[in-house]
Amino acid sequence: MIFVPLPFVVALLLVILLARMVRQDDWAEQEKRPFLLLIGAYSLQSILIGIRWGYDVTGILPAQPVGASMIAALAWVSFRNLATENRASLLRFWPHILPSVLIVALLIFWRDPVGPVVTATFLAYGAALLWLARDGPDALVSSRLDGALLSYRSLWITGVALIASATADIAISLDLEQSGGLHAGAIVALGNVITLLILGTAASIASGSQSIAATPSEPPAPPAPSQEDDTIASALENLMRSRELYRDPDLNLGRIARKMSLPARRVSMAVNRVHGVSVSQYVNDFRIRAACQALVSMDEPVTRLMFDCGFISKSNFNREFLRVTGTNPTEFRRRRRHKSEAVATQPTLFVSR
Structure with a gap:
């Protein structure tokens, strides 16, 4: 019987989401492009996890932290683009490739800090996403009003997921120091797969390709109008x-x-x-x-x-x-x-x- 790692199944689901987005007539709109790249990065990262933990191919390990840092940056760029009124080129977000460049340099010259740098990257971008969400659904000025609430909730999901992933990395590091991390590998693989599936679905929803039923929460009382x-x-x-x-x-x-x-x-x-x-x-x-x-x-x-x-x-x-x-x-x-x-x-x- 052929063994198919679970991450490959998740990658297939993410590719199906990506295909649905591409089939839409408006997939080339500028606010959609980062989400296409983001879901593509989720799919690739899930494949890398499957190769590493499904077939124990250790040679692929260096690619995982680079992909992880790219995912965090792309998540921020995707939602920040929805919060931008002008339609300037996405090249304005070029500084967000620097974390990946830093990790590549560390992999070449000094590998010890790679883990903490990836964790810090996830924490920073997760916090930035939650900070972006502080102004409510209307912060996403380029999101279609028909799905603004869903995009906003996807923003929250992505921010929380990034921080949760970073927290899990910290917990696993402590486990490695204290008990040798006997089950750390399986925990990392399963946690990453679940996170990627959640994030991929959130990105698909935020881009407007699908929707879910939701009941809006009651907003706080606004100040008196002038x-x-x-x-x-x-x-x-x-x-x-x-x-x-x-x-x-x-x-x-x-x-x-x-x-x-x-x-x-x-x-x-x-x-x-x-x-x-x-x-x-x-x-x-x-x-x-x-x-x-x-x-x-x-x-x-x-x-x-x-x-x-x-x-x-x-x-x-x-x-x-x-x-x-x-x-x-x-x-x-x-x-x-x-x-x-x-x-x-x-x-x-x-x-x-």
């Missing part, structure tokens, strides 16, 4: 109603801010303070109201109405519809039409004079 906040919120509402921007499936916070000639953060603050929601929820409220009107007045399939109102993911649409109306689209249509029919069939009472 007069400027009211003015910005009013201008945004007029823009939404007059031009129906919410119907654009590619709409993001950066695009809204450019149409208003304002910084994205300023628009986000105004919406949060005046309406108490994120920009993605604010826009989705318009989309759901339009969907409700269409469901009652038109006989088109729900999926088509979903696309017409600006959603690109059925799970996101159903989740947001439930949040706003308390029910699903099919049941909403049935109830409203039944109510309309009941009103129409009621007898009219005429009072004679």
Whole structure:
């Protein structure tokens, strides 16, 4: 019987995710490119782990820390690119190749610090990702509003996973010193495989290639709005109603801010303070109201109405519809039409004079 290491299976799953992303028409968009590279790096690293621990090929060991450092840097670049309004070249992130260059140099001249350097790299990038997440979903100004919340949660998952991986490395190092690390190899392999699968799925979700069901948490109470906040919120509402921007499936916070000639953060603050929601929820409220009107007045399939109102993911649409109306689209249509029919069939009472 042919032995297939578990990391190879994980690599295959990651390659399938990558293929799904490439098949999409918009895979070449600049915000997608880092995620394509990131999932490709996850796949390659999983293959290296499989070769090392599945077939005990020790000659491949030097490639693993280099790949690990590249993964941490690519994770940061991918999400940081979603938080950037301008569409400058990805070459602006060139300093993030330096950790990998440093590890290559250490492998050549002085191997002892390689492990601590990789651990420090994971800790640093994990902390940077969590710091990026501090501003909420609206920090990802280039993420489609239809999936901004999922991208934000993927950001948290990736940051926590990097820190957890670094913590595990520290724990394994202590185990090696105290007990010789009898099971350290198996722990490293299994932990890396699970981490890569989680990170690959998170990257796929963040890039917009798929979605998962989720219930948004309640945000903290925003500060009282200022007069400027009211003015910005009013201008945004007029823009939404007059031009129906919410119907654009590619709409993001950066695009809204450019149409208003304002910084994205300023628009986000105004919406949060005046309406108490994120920009993605604010826009989705318009989309759901339009969907409700269409469901009652038109006989088109729900999926088509979903696309017409600006959603690109059925799970996101159903989740947001439930949040706003308390029910699903099919049941909403049935109830409203039944109510309309009941009103129409009621007898009219005429009072004679």
